[in-house]
Amino acid sequence: MTTEKHAIALGMFDGVHIGHKAVLMGAVESPYTSVAVTFSSIPFKKGGSLNTTEEKKQKLINLGVDQVLFLEFSEVCNLSPEEFLNYLAKKYNVAKICCGFNYRFGKMAAGDTNLLSSWCSERNIEFFECPEVMYKTETISSTYIKSLLLNGDVETANHLLESDFSITAKVEKGDARGRTWGFPTLNQRYPETKAPVKRGVYHTVVTIDGKDYNAVTNIGIRPTYETEYVSAESFVLDYNGNAYEKLVKTRLISFLREEKKFSSKEELIKAIRNDAEYVKKHSV
Secondary structure: OOOOEEEEEEOOOOOOOHHHHHHHHHHHOOOOEEEEEEEOOOOOOOOOEOOOHHHHHHHHHHOOOOEEEEEOHHHHOOOOHHHHHHHHHHHOEEEEEEEEOOOOEOHHHOEOHHHHHHHHHHOOOEEEEEOOOEEOOEEOOHHHHHHHHHOOOHHHHHHHHOOOOEEEEEEEOOOOHHHHOOOOEEEEEOOOOEOOOOOEEEEEEEEEOOEEEEEEEEEEOOHHHOOOOOEEEEEEOOOOOOOOOOEEEEEEEEEEEEOOOOOOHHHHHHHHHHHHHHHHHOOO
16 A cells, blocks of 8 residues: 555546536545546446546546546445445555545445444544535436436536536448438437437537537437437538548537427428528537
């Protein structure tokens, strides 16, 4: 074990949202080396993630965390709460531990903040329990943010995340139908590991080769021309290149309208044109 003193922040930190930030600052703003102790994934966790492991790591570092420790769930899931804490104490010279008010840990989630506080007190370790962080009448949590995304309230979700919710996926070959209509699109499969969003049309910002473009993106199964999987199909404004096979990031800015089955090609083209005009006026 190193002699360097560490302040440890404990949590899943999916989203690294405003509530998580309040926990993390307890470690970052301490005089010790800050460490975020988290998991890359939990096998039984449903509902997808707000960030990929790499996105989460980058957001934690951007907040000023010195080190990020990704634990393998299978390696620690059978440890009792005390064994889990002793495991961390063995790995680090712990001077401070930070967590949220509802943090649970150890086998069967048997450990809580009361146990953690007592454990720290016995070892003369500083303990910081972050109280609830509220948005209006709601406790800020990953679950709440996911519910906002499912309801199409992208702006509030982005505000609480302090960044735009996004997907990153390779551009696949589509049916080229939009190209013949004058609306060429980029087709991406919506990642199964990402938190689902409300199906419909969005104002997005698409990053291709490091450059940002405003776009109109349909997320869903395209009811007029159905697909078997959820896709993100983007008409990118002011882009004339070929992004096929490129890894593209698509950031959600706002929800424009629900997915709709159009009775004719002309109706669909008119709707896309209206969406594009809106995005042009509200470009970011």
